[in-house]
Amino acid sequence: MQAKNKLGLVFFPAFDWAISPRHPEREERLLYTQDQLFEEGIQDIAGVEFYNPVPATEKDVERVHFAVPDVKTRFSKSHMVSMGGAIEAFDLVFSGRAEKSFALVRPPGHHAQRVVYGDRGFCVGNIEAVGLEAMRAKYGDLRVAVIDTDCHHGDGTEDIYWNDPDTLFISFHQDGRTLYPGTGFLEDAGGPGAYGYNINIPLPPKTGEQGYLYVLEHIIMPILAEYKPDLIVNSAGQDNHYSDPITNMNFTAQGYAILNEKLNPDVAVLEGGYSIESALPYVNTGIILAMAGLDYSGVKEPDYDPVRLRQDPRITEYIKELSDVIYERWQKREILAEKEYGKQKLVQRKRNVFYDTDGIMENQTQNFKVCPDCSGLNYIDSRSDWGSKIKGITIPRDACTSCQNEGYELYEKSGSGLTNVYLQDRANDRYLAK
Amino acid sequence: MLIGIDMGGTHIDGVAIKDNKIVKTIKHPVDRKDLYQTILNAIYDLISDLDKTQISRVNLSTTISTNAIVENKTTAVDLILQKGPGINFEFPEIAAEVNYIDGYVDHRGKMVKDLDYQQLAALKKELTQHQDLKQESNLAENLKHDLNTSQEKNLAVVTKFSTRNPEHEKAIAEYFANDYYQITQGHTLSGRLNFPRRVNTAYLNSAVYNIFQEFANNIAAALREVEIDAPIYILKADGGTMPLADAITRPVETILSGPAASFMGMSALFDNQMDSVLLDIGGTTTDIFFLVDGVPVFEPTGITIGKHKTLVRAIYSVSIGLGGDSCLSIVNSSANDDLAARIKIGPERKGPPLLFGGETPTLTDAMSVLHKLDFGHLSAEQVMLARQGITELAEQLSLSPEDFAEIVLTKAAQTVKNQVDSLLLRLNSQPVYTVREILADRQIKPAEVKVIGGPAKILAEYLEQEFKLNVLLPDQFQVANAIGAALAQPTIELNLLADTQRKILIIPELNIYEKIGSRYSLDEGRKYILRCLKQAAKELSDSKLATEIIEESSFNMVDGYSSGKNIRIKAQIKPGLSCAIEHE
Ligand SMILES: [Zn+2]
Numbered sequence A: 001m002q003a004k005n006k007l008g009l010v011f012f013p014a015f016d017w018a019i020s021p022r023h024p025e026r027e028e029r030l031l032y033t034q035d036q037l038f039e040e041g042i043q044d045i046a047g048v049e050f051y052n053p054v055p056a057t058e059k060d061v062e063r064v065h066f067a068v069p070d071v072k073t074r075f076s077k078s079h080m081v082s083m084g085g086a087i088e089a090f091d092l093v094f095s096g097r098a099e100k101s102f103a104l105v106r107p108p109g110h111h112a113q114r115v116v117y118g119d120r121g122f123c124v125g126n127i128e129a130v131g132l133e134a135m136r137a138k139y140g141d142l143r144v145a146v147i148d149t150d151c152h153h154g155d156g157t158e159d160i161y162w163n164d165p166d167t168l169f170i171s172f173h174q175d176g177r178t179l180y181p182g183t184g185f186l187e188d189a190g191g192p193g194a195y196g197y198n199i200n201i202p203l204p205p206k207t208g209e210q211g212y213l214y215v216l217e218h219i220i221m222p223i224l225a226e227y228k229p230d231l232i233v234n235s236a237g238q239d240n241h242y243s244d245p246i247t248n249m250n251f252t253a254q255g256y257a258i259l260n261e262k263l264n265p266d267v268a269v270l271e272g273g274y275s276i277e278s279a280l281p282y283v284n285t286g287i288i289l290a291m292a293g294l295d296y297s298g299v300k301e302p303d304y305d306p307v308r309l310r311q312d313p314r315i316t317e318y319i320k321e322l323s324d325v326i327y328e329r330w331q332k333r334e335i336l337a338e339k340e341y342g343k344q345k346l347v348q349r350k351r352n353v354f355y356d357t358d359g360i361m362e363n364q365t366q367n368f369k370v371c372p373d374c375s376g377l378n379y380i381d382s383r384s385d386w387g388s389k390i391k392g393i394t395i396p397r398d399a400c401t402s403c404q405n406e407g408y409e410l411y412e413k414s415g416s417g418l419t420n421v422y423l424q425d426r427a428n429d430r431y432l433a434k
Numbered sequence B: 001m002l003i004g005i006d007m008g009g010t011h012i013d014g015v016a017i018k019d020n021k022i023v024k025t026i027k028h029p030v031d032r033k034d035l036y037q038t039i040l041n042a043i044y045d046l047i048s049d050l051d052k053t054q055i056s057r058v059n060l061s062t063t064i065s066t067n068a069i070v071e072n073k074t075t076a077v078d079l080i081l082q083k084g085p086g087i088n089f090e091f092p093e094i095a096a097e098v099n100y101i102d103g104y105v106d107h108r109g110k111m112v113k114d115l116d117y118q119q120l121a122a123l124k125k126e127l128t129q130h131q132d133l134k135q136e137s138n139l140a141e142n143l144k145h146d147l148n149t150s151q152e153k154n155l156a157v158v159t160k161f162s163t164r165n166p167e168h169e170k171a172i173a174e175y176f177a178n179d180y181y182q183i184t185q186g187h188t189l190s191g192r193l194n195f196p197r198r199v200n201t202a203y204l205n206s207a208v209y210n211i212f213q214e215f216a217n218n219i220a221a222a223l224r225e226v227e228i229d230a231p232i233y234i235l236k237a238d239g240g241t242m243p244l245a246d247a248i249t250r251p252v253e254t255i256l257s258g259p260a261a262s263f264m265g266m267s268a269l270f271d272n273q274m275d276s277v278l279l280d281i282g283g284t285t286t287d288i289f290f291l292v293d294g295v296p297v298f299e300p301t302g303i304t305i306g307k308h309k310t311l312v313r314a315i316y317s318v319s320i321g322l323g324g325d326s327c328l329s330i331v332n333s334s335a336n337d338d339l340a341a342r343i344k345i346g347p348e349r350k351g352p353p354l355l356f357g358g359e360t361p362t363l364t365d366a367m368s369v370l371h372k373l374d375f376g377h378l379s380a381e382q383v384m385l386a387r388q389g390i391t392e393l394a395e396q397l398s399l400s401p402e403d404f405a406e407i408v409l410t411k412a413a414q415t416v417k418n419q420v421d422s423l424l425l426r427l428n429s430q431p432v433y434t435v436r437e438i439l440a441d442r443q444i445k446p447a448e449v450k451v452i453g454g455p456a457k458i459l460a461e462y463l464e465q466e467f468k469l470n471v472l473l474p475d476q477f478q479v480a481n482a483i484g485a486a487l488a489q490p491t492i493e494l495n496l497l498a499d500t501q502r503k504i505l506i507i508p509e510l511n512i513y514e515k516i517g518s519r520y521s522l523d524e525g526r527k528y529i530l531r532c533l534k535q536a537a538k539e540l541s542d543s544k545l546a547t548e549i550i551e552e553s554s555f556n557m558v559d560g561y562s563s564g565k566n567i568r569i570k571a572q573i574k575p576g577l578s579c580a581i582e583h584e
């Protein structure tokens, strides 16, 4: 068997890591996926190669996160390895060792936001953002589309790319009114520097193959055709599956495979998915075959029943209407941006962030400067109920000289009354903390 | 006294070892048309002046199964496969009719969909009719043809995840028990997961069954006739042995044992403390092996023979087309001033060296130009022929024959070094699955190079230059393979999986599939697998064999409200030699 696309797999099940013994993120999570991949003989397919993670460095993390108090304290070795797995997956494609890659690593990352006090939604470090930003640092500017196909809203990735016009973020997920983390509504479209480049597609519970593929064809593919990214990333959660214990959707292994064939991502990164026995082995096999350009038509869950999983016509109707609205918002993004932010010089965004896994409450204000020459200096003032009070300053990659200077000035003069101050100078890939 | 016989492609070597000393060696050419007689002659010659009653064990490394596969002299096999949901497998590499049947067992070993006996009945009718028809036509066309051979069709049965639950394989085998001469069930050959490899392994096992069985029976009878009543063992590709009776049921494990014999021989001739590269430089090829922490590096899943990827455990070995008989030629290169780039060594052999009456200059001829050969019996005329041939090549590059020969030998050593480097790169990036292993980042960094084979002595100094490592040569390497065969011991690998939620324990290699309690622990598993292994070891050999656990894990399973443990243990007989050889 010969893969049509040379596919690199970073398969790292972390068999010695768990959040706690009975937690969904436990050692067992990818065990049956491994069994299935081994039994299918994936490692013997010519053109499919397995690679190990190379642990991430502190700088890799600092490009994306304000880790409080610092990377060493906040991130375990396991997290560094998982993020390193994502970096390796990106690098396989960028270095030309593979045409496509898939990081099947854990722990996952799409709920990890810019500020990190601890674990939320089983995530501490945003693995795909860490991977992607490592590539930007190494290979230069890139126009990227990140498609989050996890059932939960990718609120961490949204936060990281909120004001970045060079990273289009599209997340489809079970409607936030019915599922953790309770966000991801259509109105949340991005900061003043990137309004319209954050696209949320909240889907009703019980959405099936039909609905997902409708959204793909009627929203995601046309927008990608217009955005013309250099790279497509699939933030590939597998919890839309009908057997997933913590969500309420009706997606299937066949559906995931078709989605990946059509979306045709360059890099996929495993996110959630906790039906470890009934879904993951089949979904992962399906995604791997689809990415390798091989026949996946035989990959079905043993209890797959298309009749039982047929989508309610009312859901179909709802998704049609929703798709029209979202696509229209995309087309009118400039007019809507004007409406949302007008002539403001500084846009403030106040949020409370709950770290459910670690039980921490964070209170933050994000401040985005509106600059005519770049996407603008921005900074976060944040405090946690564990006593930290920090300021995190970000000079964006495209920052003009005056925004760069302003960032350093702000960093110099900040400090009194704060436990930590951070400067993320993305323009020069420099990271300071005090 | 231990007897070791190694049959290679061209030569058969024999050795007798007593009290850690080599007491006799022989070397004969192989008659490929009659491998059986070749072996008998070698044994007769070897024991002609020895006390037969002293023989405690006869270890044979044979190419019977390998040749049968390579030369397509195998028995016809029907395949019955249950592939379930997953990749739509096809098996173009297998020259047999493949029959797919319904039913499925999942990765946990849960019966998802049962066998369809109506379907099996229809299949039985179809397959047996086929056979009857063939027999009739054979009978009509060729009455003299031995009827038995056409009846001796075999069956291989493989179901997905049969190493997790063999019930379907067992049931199918039973259902067809009277319709075939022999039936192989996939799960009995290896406990490892890999359905396509299991299919190939089971197919090959059935395909070589008859030819190996005939050979084994003949050998046993012949040795009885000359009053050798010591047990006979057959060498496997993993450097271990198996009793003749086991080899008859699992002949696929006897394929490609040659490199393993050579590896074992080298381990006997050297001290094995340090991580090292082992090179066996022969006439046509150089075999490369690695020794890490005193034990061989194994193939990650199993050995490949021809187009067949199998689950047969094997010592990792890679063969490159470089040996004493490799022909030399001048080629055009983009960098024409790079003289080394213009000299091609091998990869093929076009005949013996000029030195020995060949027609094309070889690596050995280049060595003779530098007076580096110590074949005492070489005549001045032979040496002159070699020198002439090398001189002709050297002149094309405006070089003296000596300078040319120097470049050739350096390049040969470089070729080996480059190959070793790229193998190490691969071996050092083998997938690992735990944070601990990623952080430990165990890398194979050879500290020595150990070489045997005809050209080894001369190439040693060139290898030393390239590798920048100590290159070691043993005193006695002419029959290293036979020494390896003689000193090899039985090996087996067992895989245990205990699932306390399903309350099932399985050790596929021993056909164990039994109930356990819901509190079964990793420690109980350890004790059990070691007990099974020790018991199996006792049946394999009189001498005490060391056993060890090589992998173990215990996963918490949480499935709704119930929970349990998924325990996995891999154990083996420690690979090694039955005794050391005293060095003189
Ligand atoms: Zn999720």
Ligand SMILES: [Zn+2]
Pocket (backbone or CB within 6 Å): A371, A372, A373, A374, A375, A376, A377, A399, A400, A401, A402, A403
């Ligand atoms: Zn600016």
